[in-house]
Amino acid sequence: MGREVSESCVDSLLTEMVSMYCNRLYANKPELAASRIDAIGYQVGHQLSERYTMERPRFTDHLDAIKFICKDFWSELFKKQIDNLKTNHRGTFVLQDNRFRWLSRMSLDPSPENGDVPQENSEAAAENKAAQVPNMHLHFSCGVIKGALHNLGIACAVSADTSHLPACSFVVRIKP
Amino acid sequence: MIVCVAVVGHQNNPLYIQSFTDADDALKLHHIVHCSLDVVDERVNNPKKSGPTLNETFLGLLYPTENYKVYGYLTNTKVKFILVTTDLDVKDADVRNFFRRFHAGYVDAISNPFHEPGKKITSKTFAERVSNIVKSFGFSSTA
Numbered sequence: 001m002g003r004e005v006s007e008s009c010v011d012s013l014l015t016e017m018v019s020m021y022c023n024r025l026y027a028n029k030p031e032l033a034a035s036r037i038d039a040i041g042y043q044v045g046h047q048l049s050e051r052y053t054m055e056r057p058r059f060t061d062h063l064d065a066i067k068f069i070c071k072d073f074w075s076e077l078f079k080k081q082i083d084n085l086k087t088n089h090r091g092t093f094v095l096q097d098n099r100f101r102w103l104s105r106m107s108l109d110p111s112p113e114n115g116d117v118p119q120e121n122s123e124a125a126a127e128n129k130a131a132q133v134p135n136m137h138l139h140f141s142c143g144v145i146k147g148a149l150h151n152l153g154i155a156c157a158v159s160a161d162t163s164h165l166p167a168c169s170f171v172v173r174i175k176p
Numbered sequence: 177m178i179v180c181v182a183v184v185g186h187q188n189n190p191l192y193i194q195s196f197t198d199a200d201d202a203l204k205l206h207h208i209v210h211c212s213l214d215v216v217d218e219r220v221n222n223p224k225k226s227g228p229t230l231n232e233t234f235l236g237l238l239y240p241t242e243n244y245k246v247y248g249y250l251t252n253t254k255v256k257f258i259l260v261t262t263d264l265d266v267k268d269a270d271v272r273n274f275f276r277r278f279h280a281g282y283v284d285a286i287s288n289p290f291h292e293p294g295k296k297i298t299s300k301t302f303a304e305r306v307s308n309i310v311k312s313f314g315f316s317s318t319a
Contacts, residue, residue: 043289043293046293047286047287047293049252049253050251050253050255050282050283050286050287051283051287053251053252053253054251054279054280054283056233056252057232057233058232058233058250058252059252151253152252152253153186153253153254
């Protein structure tokens with residue numbers, strides 16, 4: 001028996017969290033905002049991994065844990081599995097989701113935020129800003145994956161690649 | 177009768193210890209829990225038989241002392257649950273059931289956003305839940 005949450009609720013919460021950290025709390029320091037959002041995701045991932053590994057036997061190695069993330073963890077969070085998993089067998093994994101749920105409702109058209117940006121710079125600034133926004137949202141998801149893996153005993157660094165929205169790849173580098 | 181339950185984190189830091197008998201035995205029970213951590217480590221690192229028991233969460237009877245039996249359970253996140261009981265004829269299924277409910281209670285307790293991972297569990301709800309599980313231990317085998 002589990003309780004359900006409406007998806008629009010989760011989307012709104014994530015959007016508002018990113019907007020608050022980027023625009024109000026750390027308006028001029030995007031790296032600090034990113035690391036705070038990452039830390040929130042870390043704690044969430046930590047707690048979620050505890051819950052979702054409850055009934056399962058223990059993992060034997062790193063690949064098992066990554067497969068758990070790709071299959072069970074992702075299905076619990078997004079009702080689908082990771083579409084593609086690649087590895088270089090030396091501690092780097094690429095998890096690709098062809099339609100990342102938390103970005104699926106995000107508009108991809110760059111549009112200027114405020115009207116008094118000079119005309120020549122508006123295109124570049126708007127594109128820059130549009131590229132930053134999904135990156136900020138992805139810091140949370142990267143934090144979730146990192147927290148979950150840390151709780152399973154795997155120290156790693158996670159980054160996201162959004163060159164082909166709405167598909168999204170997460171690159172996990174396991175620290176030796 | 178269960179005398180003590182303990183939750184120990186993955187760096188062998190105690191997260192929750194609760195004894196259910198008189199207070200003057202508490203130190204001895206803490207000591208027993210501490211010793212059992214070594215047994216858990218040994219069981220996990222040197223599996224005697226590599227087979228279905230290799231990756232199970234329930235570790236079974238760790239070691240019997242003069243009048244206590246100590247059971248262990250290791251989660252995927254390297255958190256250990258230790259159960260000390262004085263019952264002589266404890267059914268395996270009962271202990272497994274206990275640990276399953278205890279694990280569920282533990283997961284709920286640490287999903288609390290105000291709980292700091294690595295610190296002791298201070299939730300009263302968790303303490304109540306644990307004492308309920310302990311009270312119904314052994315009686316629910318036919319339910």
